Structure formats: structure tokens, C-alpha cells
Amino acid sequence: xxxxxxxxxxxxxxxxxxxxxxxxxxxxxxxxxxxxxxxxxxxxxxxxxxxxxxxxxxxxxxxxxxxxxxxxxxxxxxxxxxxxxxxxxxxxxxxxxxxxxxxxxxxxxxxxxxxxxxxxxxxxx
Amino acid sequence: xxxxxxxxxxxxxxxxxxxxxxxxxxxxxxxxxxxxxxxxxxxxxxxxxxxxxxxxxxxxxxxxxxxxxxxxxxxxxxxxxxxxxxxxxxxxxxxxxxxxxxxxxxxxxxxxxxxxxxxxxxxxxxxxxxxxxxxxxxxxxxxxxxxxxxxxxxxxxxxxxxxxxxxxxxxxxxxxxxxxxxxxxxxxxxxxxxxxxxxxxxxxxxxxxxxxxxxxxxxxxxxxxxxxxxxxxxxxxxxxxxxxxxxxxxxxxxxxxxxxxxxxxxxxxxxxxxxxxxxxxxxxxxxxxxxxxxxxxxxxxxxxxxxxxxxxxxxxxxxxxxxxxxxxxxxxxxxxxxxxxxxxxxxxxxxxxxxxxxxxxxxxxxxxxxxxxxxxxxxxxxxxxxxxxxxxxxxxxxxxxxxxxxxxxxxxxxxxxxxxxxxxxxxxxxxxxxxxxxxxxxxxxxxxxxxxxxxxxxxxxxxxxxxxxxxxxxxxxxxxxxxxxxxxxxxxx
Numbered sequence: 216x217x218x219x220x221x222x223x224x225x226x227x228x229x230x231x232x233x234x235x236x237x238x239x240x241x242x243x244x245x246x247x248x249x250x251x252x253x254x255x256x257x258x259x260x261x262x263x264x265x266x267x268x269x270x271x272x273x274x275x276x277x278x279x280x281x282x283x284x285x286x287x288x289x290x291x292x293x294x295x296x297x298x299x300x301x302x303x304x305x306x307x308x309x310x311x312x313x314x315x316x317x318x319x320x321x322x323x324x325x326x327x328x329x330x331x332x333x334x335x336x337x338x339x340x
Numbered sequence: 341x342x343x344x345x346x347x348x349x350x351x352x353x354x355x356x357x358x359x360x361x362x363x364x365x366x367x368x369x370x371x372x373x374x375x376x377x378x379x380x381x382x383x384x385x386x387x388x389x390x391x392x393x394x395x396x397x398x399x400x401x402x403x404x405x406x407x408x409x410x411x412x413x414x415x416x417x418x419x420x421x422x423x424x425x426x427x428x429x430x431x432x433x434x435x436x437x438x439x440x441x442x443x444x445x446x447x448x449x450x451x452x453x454x455x456x457x458x459x460x461x462x463x464x465x466x467x468x469x470x471x472x473x474x475x476x477x478x479x480x481x482x483x484x485x486x487x488x489x490x491x492x493x494x495x496x497x498x499x500x501x502x503x504x505x506x507x508x509x510x511x512x513x514x515x516x517x518x519x520x521x522x523x524x525x526x527x528x529x530x531x532x533x534x535x536x537x538x539x540x541x542x543x544x545x546x547x548x549x550x551x552x553x554x555x556x557x558x559x560x561x562x563x564x565x566x567x568x569x570x571x572x573x574x575x576x577x578x579x580x581x582x583x584x585x586x587x588x589x590x591x592x593x594x595x596x597x598x599x600x601x602x603x604x605x606x607x608x609x610x611x612x613x614x615x616x617x618x619x620x621x622x623x624x625x626x627x628x629x630x631x632x633x634x635x636x637x638x639x640x641x642x643x644x645x646x647x648x649x650x651x652x653x654x655x656x657x658x659x660x661x662x663x664x665x666x667x668x669x670x671x672x673x674x675x676x677x678x679x680x681x682x683x684x685x686x687x688x689x690x691x692x693x694x695x696x697x698x699x700x701x702x703x704x705x706x707x708x709x710x711x712x713x714x715x716x717x718x719x720x721x722x723x724x725x726x727x728x729x730x731x732x733x734x735x736x737x738x739x740x741x742x743x744x745x746x747x748x749x750x751x752x753x754x755x756x757x758x759x760x761x762x763x764x765x766x767x768x769x770x771x772x773x774x775x776x777x778x779x780x781x782x783x784x785x786x787x788x789x790x791x792x793x794x795x796x797x798x799x800x801x802x803x804x805x806x807x808x809x810x811x812x813x814x815x816x817x818x819x820x821x822x823x824x825x826x827x828x829x830x831x832x833x
Contacts, residue, residue, distance in 0.1 A: 262522050298481045302511050309504045316497035
């Protein structure tokens with residue numbers, strides 16, 4: 216019962232691990248950004264889900280309002296969504312530039328192309 | 341009195357300067373505004389530090405919403421100390437940036453550099469000054485997003501890949517941090533750091549609190565490039581524009597160290613972190629690996645920027661080594677080294693930026709015989725290098741001294757010996773520069789020999805002078821760090 220009652224957390228955990236796995240396992244730079252987005256989205260859920268009470272209303276001090284949901288997590292996550300969008304936009308912009316510079320968005324091909332050129336820009340690795 | 345508004349102005353001035361530079365669309369006025377904003381922040385930070393030293397911590401309620409409901413800006417001995425470092429380096433790098441950015445960036449993009457630079461400064465200062473956990477996350481992302489852009493501005497196409505990798509790892513780090521903050525919020529119902537610290541003992545040892553500690557540790561460690569999580573750093577520092585490398589190397593990782601200190605000692609408290617969990621042992625092991633391996637890797641680098649980037653990973657190891665001791669001397673060493681290493685690395689990367697400007701890039705092949713063409717730059721690198729090694733009379737010596745004291749106090753003689761022994765590796769990589777610049781014949785075709793312009797050389801030499809100054813006159817650094825260490829340990833519940 217307890218495990219089922221916490222399904223919001225289970226969804227959060229599954230999304231979190233899925234996103235992180237995509238970031239690590241995929242070579243495609245755009246797919247990595249997708250994974251990163253899923254990973255960040257799971258955090259929105261982590262904040263919002265516990266803020267909601269079943270039957271809770273907005274915190275209004277008046278007759279008939281007894282059970283309040285916490286509005287603060289929603290506000291925090293609005294900010295976090297903005298951050299997430301900015302990160303995604305910037306990440307994709309960098310991917311576009313990488314495509315222009317390397318002609319590929321596959322990580323292994325890009326690293327290979329750098330190694331093949333080996334223009335001695337001080338890369339000792 | 342406007343002085344009462346200084347904590348807010350400290351962050352707001354560079355934050356407002358950013359859109360102004362964007363609107364101007366011309367490099368020179370944008371540069372002037374950015375420089376003025378950084379100089380203002382530096383003066384404000386000095387005034388705040390003096391005020392804190394005289395009258396104790398300052399609490400500033402943003403929008404007059406009293407904490408813990410509103411966002412609190414809190415300046416105490418530790419944050420004032422870090423504010424001075426960050427704004428000081430920002431004020432030194434800004435004048436340097438003019439010629440350096442003009443040389444390394446396309447003309448039409450130069451003004452955007454200053455927009456991002458101001459945002460990054462505002463973000464880092466905000467991270468330091470805020471007393472609110474979620475606000476800290478937002479500032480962390482402001483600083484991070486702008487630093488990804490700054491790194492991507494590098495001329496080499498590999499700068500793009502370095503920036504992308506940093507973006508992925510940095511975002512994972514920041515998200516881990518915000519997960520930890522979320523768990524803490526669930527357990528305590530507050531986001532104000534001081535309020536959180538007061539409420540955490542009620543839920544002492546609960547599993548979500550431990551999970552929060554783990555998430556915050558890993559998240560912040562990614563940002564501060566603790567040993568196994570440092571992989572983004574060498575490429576980012578190598579391919580970023582010179583001014584960016586100097587600024588980020590001297591400040592970004594240091595502010596993350598500050599966040600770690602803040603959460604370990606002010607929020608979770610030494611009782612949980614140091615006594616009940618094996619955090620000191622973990623930090624100790626990772627720090628030692630960082631110091632030894634990164635110093636050794638630095639030895640083999642063919643490029644000065646990359647060499648000093650790996651040396652940064654090693655030096656961060658010294659800082660976390662101090663934290664792992666969790667004693668008064670250990671923390672003092674960590675905080676002093678945070679400052680001294682910031683100044684030293686700032687000086688080194690500014691001077692290397694001068695070489696990159698004159699010689700095209702800072703590979704060792706271009707450095708050969710450089711001492712004749714660029715005597716001031718070479719001498720500056722040697723002096724700052726001595727500080728990196730920790731030679732008496734330089735800032736680096738002071739931090740190593742307290743590190744050794746802390747190790748001996750803890751009865752770990754082997755650790756003291758290790759600190760001294762690993763400094764010898766630093767001698768070796770600084771010697772590589774000396775050998776190349778002073779003892780080798782100049783390369784056949786060194787393009788544009790001669791010192792970099794005064795606007796680049798003077799800020800660099802000011803930081804070099806600071807390396808020596810803080811090695812002789814330690815009243816600001818050591819006293820400041822001692823007060824900060826006492827604050828961190830005394831705040832224990």
C-alpha cells in the first residue's frame with residue numbers, strides 16, 4: 216500500500232533515471248539534450264507532487280477554505296522550468312554550431328574528426 | 341543611507357549592466373560599462389567585508405520581506421571573503437578583456453562577450469551572497485549558462501564541444517543540487533539556509549536528509565571539479581577565450597567550494613557530515629588522488645593553458661583536503677587556499693592570455709625563448725608559479741603552511757609529507773616553463789614578439805603583486821579565513 220501510495224515518487228525516480236541513462240548512453244548530441252530535459256523534468260515532479268493535497272485549495276483565508284495546497288513549489292518550479300528551457304535552448308544552439316563546425320552531431324565521429332586532424336592545439340590527451 | 345542597500349547593489353549592478361551592454365551593441369561602451377560594474381562590485385564587496393569585520397553578519401531582506409519568508413541576502417565572514425575574491429578577479433579581468441577579446445572574437449560578437457561576462461559575475465556574486473537555497477540554484481544556473489556561452493566563444497572549434505560537455509555535466513550537477521534542495525525543503529518546509537539549519541536537527545538522520553546530502557555533494561562536486569568529476573574542466577579552460585579562462589579558473593570553482601562549505605558546515609552541521617558519516621574520509625581519498633594524478637598529468641601537457649588547467653584540478657584537491665580535515669586549521673587552510681589559488685591562477689591565466697595574443701597560442705613550442713621577447717610576462721609567470729608551488733614569501737606558501745599545520749594537528753604526518761612532496765611536482769611543471777622560456781633558443785619564427793598591451797599586462801601584474809603581497813601581509817587573508825572557519829565550526833548545533 217505504501218509503495219503504491221507513493222506512486223508520484225516512483226514516476227519521478229523512473230523519469231530521473233531514464234533521462235540520466237539517455238544522457239550517458241547516447242552518442243547523438245540532440246538525443247543527449249532530450250535525456251537531459253527528461254532528467255530536469257523529473258525534478259519538477261519531485262517538487263510539485265508533494266505540494267498538492269487531495270481536496271486542497273489555494274491558500275485563501277476565508278470561510279469554506281480549510282485544506283490548503285502549498286503554492287510555493289509551483290512558483291519555484293516555474294523558475295526551474297525557465298532555467299530548463301534556457302538550458303535546452305542554449306544546448307541546442309551549441310549543437311547547431313557543432314554541426315556547422317564538424318558536419319556531424321555524433322559524439323564518436325566528432326572526437327574521431329578531432330583526433331584525425333590532430334592540429335596540435337595543445338591537446339596532449 | 342545607500343550603504344544599507346549595498347548587499348543588493350553588489351549583485352544588481354552587474355546584473356543590470358548585462359542588458360545595458362546588450363542594448364549598446366558596440367564593444368567599447370559595453371566594455372566600459374562592464375568594467376565599471378565590476379569595479380563597483382569590488383568596492384562594494386570591500387565595504388561589506390569591512391562592515392562585517394567591524395559589526396558582524398549583515399542580513400538584508402530583499403523587497404523588505406523578512407526572512408524566512410522572503411529571500412535573505414546574508415553577508416558573513418565567509419561570504420564577504422568570497423565576494424572580495426570574485427569581484428576583485430572580475431575587476432582585474434575586465435580591463436584585460438578589452439584587447440584580448442578584440443583579438444580573439446569576431447568584432448560583431450565582442451559586445452555579447454561583455455553581456456555574458458556581467459551575467460556570469462552577477463551569478464557568482466549572487467551564489468555567494470544569498471541565504472536562500474533555491475535562490476542559490478537560480479544564481480548557479482545564471483552563472484553556469486553564461487559560462488557555457490563564454491567558453492563556446494573560443495576560436496578553436498573544440499571550444500564548442502568543451503562547452504557542450506560542460507553544459508551536460510554542469511546541468512546534471514545543478515539538477516542534482518536542486519534535487520537535494522527539494523528533499524531538504526520537503527523535510528524542513530523552509531528554503532532559508534539559516535532556518536533550514538535550525539530545523540534539521542528535528543529530522544536528524546532521516547533518510548531523505550541523507551539523500552539530500554548525497555545529491556548536494558555530488559552536484560556541487562561536479563561544479564567544483566572534484567577529482568572523478570573534473571573531466572569537463574581541462575577542455576573548457578584550454579579552448580575558452582583567455583579572459584574567460586582566467587575569470588572562471590579563479591572564481592567559478594571557488595564559489596562552488598564555498599557552496600559546499602556552506603551546506604556541509606552551516607546547514608547540515610559538522611555533527612552529521614563529519615562525525616556520523618564518512619565524508620572526511622571520502623573527501624580525503626578523492627583529494628589525494630586529485631592532487632597526485634592531476635599534477636602528474638599536468639607535467640606532460642604541451643600547452644600552457646592545459647597545463648595550468650590540470651594544475652587547477654590538483655589545487656582544488658588541496659582545498660578539499662583542507663575541508664576533509666574539518667578542523668580549525670584545516671578549514672582555515674581551505675579558505676585561505678581558495679583565495680590564494682584564485683589570485684594565483686587568475687594571474688597565471690592572464691599572463692598566458694598575453695602570450696596567446698602575441699604568439700597565436702600558448703603551446704610550449706611558442707614559449708621557447710620567450711623571456712627575451714616578453715620579459716615581464718615571463719617573470720610574472722615565474723613569480724605566480726612560485727606561488728603555485730608554495731615558496732615562502734608567496735601566497736601559496738601561506739595556504740600550504742596551514743594545510744601542513746592542520747595535518748600535523750590531526751596527527752597525520754604522512755599527509756603533511758604528502759603535501760610537501762606533491763609541491764615538488766608543481767616545481768617540475770613550473771620548471772618546464774622556465775626551461776622553455778629562459779633556457780631555450782627562440783623558435784625561428786615567433787610572430788609579433790613583444791609584450792602585450794599595458795591594459796593586459798597591468799591587471800596581470802596587479803594579481804602577480806597580490807600573490808606576493810598576500811604571502812607577506814596575511815592580516816586580510818588569514819584573519820578573514822580564521823573568522824570564517826570559526827563561523828563554520830561554531831555554527832554547529
